[in-house]
Amino acid sequence: MREHADVRAVLPQRFPLLLVDRVLELESGRRISTIKAVTGTDACFADLPEGAQNQDYSYPYSLIVESFGQSAALLWLDGRLPTPGDDQVLMFVGATDFSFEGTAHPGDVLRHEVRIDSVIADTAFASGEIWVADRRLATVATLVATRRPVRPSEPGGPVLEPA
Amino acid sequence: MTRTAEAGWVRTPDTVGVAAPLRAVEQWQCEPDGDAMLLTARVGVHGDDPNLRGHFPGLAIFPGIFVIESLCQAMAHAFGWEAAGRPVLRTLRSVRFLAPLLDGDELTLRVTVTPAAGGGWSAKAVGTRLDGTVAARIRADFAAGRASDA
Numbered sequence: 001m002r003e004h005a006d007v008r009a010v011l012p013q014r015f016p017l018l019l020v021d022r023v024l025e026l027e028s029g030r031r032i033s034t035i036k037a038v039t040g041t042d043a044c045f046a047d048l049p050e051g052a053q054n055q056d057y058s059y060p061y062s063l064i065v066e067s068f069g070q071s072a073a074l075l076w077l078d079g080r081l082p083t084p085g086d087d088q089v090l091m092f093v094g095a096t097d098f099s100f101e102g103t104a105h106p107g108d109v110l111r112h113e114v115r116i117d118s119v120i121a122d123t124a125f126a127s128g129e130i131w132v133a134d135r136r137l138a139t140v141a142t143l144v145a146t147r148r149p150v151r152p153s154e155p156g157g158p159v160l161e162p163a
Numbered sequence: 164m165t166r167t168a169e170a171g172w173v174r175t176p177d178t179v180g181v182a183a184p185l186r187a188v189e190q191w192q193c194e195p196d197g198d199a200m201l202l203t204a205r206v207g208v209h210g211d212d213p214n215l216r217g218h219f220p221g222l223a224i225f226p227g228i229f230v231i232e233s234l235c236q237a238m239a240h241a242f243g244w245e246a247a248g249r250p251v252l253r254t255l256r257s258v259r260f261l262a263p264l265l266d267g268d269e270l271t272l273r274v275t276v277t278p279a280a281g282g283g284w285s286a287k288a289v290g291t292r293l294d295g296t297v298a299a300r301i302r303a304d305f306a307a308g309r310a311s312d313a
Contacts, residue, residue: 062232
């Protein structure tokens with residue numbers, strides 16, 4: 001599992017919220033290194049007015065968190081493709097001490113270094129760092145993800161069952 | 164669902180003006196509470212938003228990270244968008260996503276903001292759905308000033 005087609009096959013997110021471009025390294029069950037290239041044509045820049053300043057092009061922190069979370073999901077899923085009929089999705093359910101030391105702009109390449117610290121039942125605990133080249137952007141003490149069933153309900157549409 | 168702006172609420176422009184995945188606050192209000200500020204922001208969950216079409220195809224769920232985005236935008240609405248003083252997220256001390264927000268729902272984010280020693284702000288936010296269910300809790304620290312590349 002390395003290229004974008006492999007990433008798409010494993011993760012359920014799609015444009016504009018599929019935020020991992022490529023896997024650089026994967027040590028099964030232990031660590032992963034991924035990249036997400038930030039470009040001026042990313043959807044988050046689409047509505048910027050003419051004359052916007054460079055600081056207005058700071059890549060949103062929320063999307064940096066999502067990109068890190070998807071990287072953690074790729075590590076946990078370890079290349080496993082979705083099973084037909086499986087009604088569970090991997091959900092980002094929490095984090096502690098996700099600290100930002102800088103930001104990214106178009107032209108930067110985010111590199112996520114993620115470790116799995118533990119897996120308890122269907123819940124995984126990960127940590128790591130985010131870099132742009134040799135500049136550290138963020139440290140993550142704990143990110144928590146779990147698998148939860150999604151099922152259609154009557155009559156209000158699909159719901160997520162509580163953890 | 165999007166409410167019309169009610170008395171005491173400030174309706175936000177249609178576009179954010181800085182890089183953002185979406186307009187994550189549609190209206191907001193704030194009031195002082197001693198040394199703290201009580202900040203409330205609302206945003207509807209619109210299943211036809213391109214983000215929700217990608218999260219997930221066939222099942223629109225408001226991504227948890229958009230609650231973080233709502234908090235960041237609410238802080239900027241309350242304390243200013245000018246780059247020199249705009250609140251900049253420094254640390255998500257604790258984030259918990261407790262219940263999903265689906266198409267047609269609305270997030271109400273209630274934030275208690277206190278000045279931090281040495282500058283900036285600490286924010287404690289609770290996000291609820293239209294049915295009153297708590298969807299998310301966030302504790303976060305913000306600095307005042309432009310995002311650093313350091």
